[in-house]
Amino acid sequence: MTSFSAAIYRRYNLDLQHLTDAELLQHFQAHPEERRLHGSTASTVEHLSMRWLRGRGLEVGAGANPTPLYGNAHVEMADCDEGLAFGGSRIDAKYSIDDPDFARSKLDRFDFAVASHVLEHADSFLRALDHLLLVTKSGGIVYIVVPDINFLMDKNWLPRFEFAHHVEEYESPLIHADLHDQLYTNGSGAGIWHTNEIAELTPEYRAAVAAGLIPQEQRFLHHKHNYSFNDWLDIFERAQKFFPNRFCFVDARYGHERSDCHFVLEVI
Ligand SMILES: [Zn+2]
Numbered sequence: 001m002t003s004f005s006a007a008i009y010r011r012y013n014l015d016l017q018h019l020t021d022a023e024l025l026q027h028f029q030a031h032p033e034e035r036r037l038h039g040s041t042a043s044t045v046e047h048l049s050m051r052w053l054r055g056r057g058l059e060v061g062a063g064a065n066p067t068p069l070y071g072n073a074h075v076e077m078a079d080c081d082e083g084l085a086f087g088g089s090r091i092d093a094k095y096s097i098d099d100p101d102f103a104r105s106k107l108d109r110f111d112f113a114v115a116s117h118v119l120e121h122a123d124s125f126l127r128a129l130d131h132l133l134l135v136t137k138s139g140g141i142v143y144i145v146v147p148d149i150n151f152l153m154d155k156n157w158l159p160r161f162e163f164a165h166h167v168e169e170y171e172s173p174l175i176h177a178d179l180h181d182q183l184y185t186n187g188s189g190a191g192i193w194h195t196n197e198i199a200e201l202t203p204e205y206r207a208a209v210a211a212g213l214i215p216q217e218q219r220f221l222h223h224k225h226n227y228s229f230n231d232w233l234d235i236f237e238r239a240q241k242f243f244p245n246r247f248c249f250v251d252a253r254y255g256h257e258r259s260d261c262h263f264v265l266e267v268i
Contacts, residue, residue, distance in 0.1 A: 051251075053141060056110055058076050079091045140267045145262050
């Protein structure tokens with residue numbers, strides 16, 4: 001838990017600038033639900049979480065790196081993988097983010113939803129985004145972090161897909177499954193075993209990759225789509241038009257600590 005700093009509370013909350021240090025602390029203690037920066041942060045994820053995430057949230061696929069939370073915020077952990085291949089210690093709900101059942105039972109329940117380094121694994125990027133928006137209340141926050149392809153081996157084998165590709169997968173998530181498996185097994189080569197330092201790649205998965213036939217239940221382990229910051233931004237902007245009046249951007253920035261791309265959306 002980051003401690004309160006009157007200087008930071010004053011600097012980042014211009015509406016409170018007139019208050020004394022004691023009054024600032026009083027305000028902070030009286031309004032733990034308000035989305036405000038109130039202490040020092042060391043990374044992009046800490047900064048954006050402190051600024052935007054309050055109330056009851058859902059984090060999808062957190063693995064070994066759950067998003068840090070501040071103030072009055074707590075989460076349920078959801079993951080499609082009971083085996084916790086990407087680490088972590090608990091699952092509160094077993095869900096795949098692009099599974100239609102995911103949204104049906106969770107509709108409009110959460111103040112925020114987080115998917116960090118998850119959507120690049122989804123069979124359907126747009127369906128996953130759709131569901132994150134669906135399970136979040138109006139006025140709530142969807143916080144998505146995706147990698148930058150330029151800093152991963154993905155750049156050697158993953159093509160740049162047009163938006164139409166994502167629309168096709170929105171309508172039918174596995175329509176390009178064979179193409180994605182082929183790209184992965186053919187293009188990634190021997191270095192494939194070193195592409196993820198956290199995931200425990202089982203012998204079955206490795207054998208499947210070597211044979212070019214990846215079982216559906218293990219497809220979540222590798223990336224389907226990845227882009228540069230600019231191309232991700234373009235996809236989110238097109239998604240905003242594809243899902244009219246569903247969300248607006250409240251922040252988008254580059255995370256230099258992990259070379260990743262951060263998008264903070266407010267649900268309309
Ligand atoms: Zn695809």
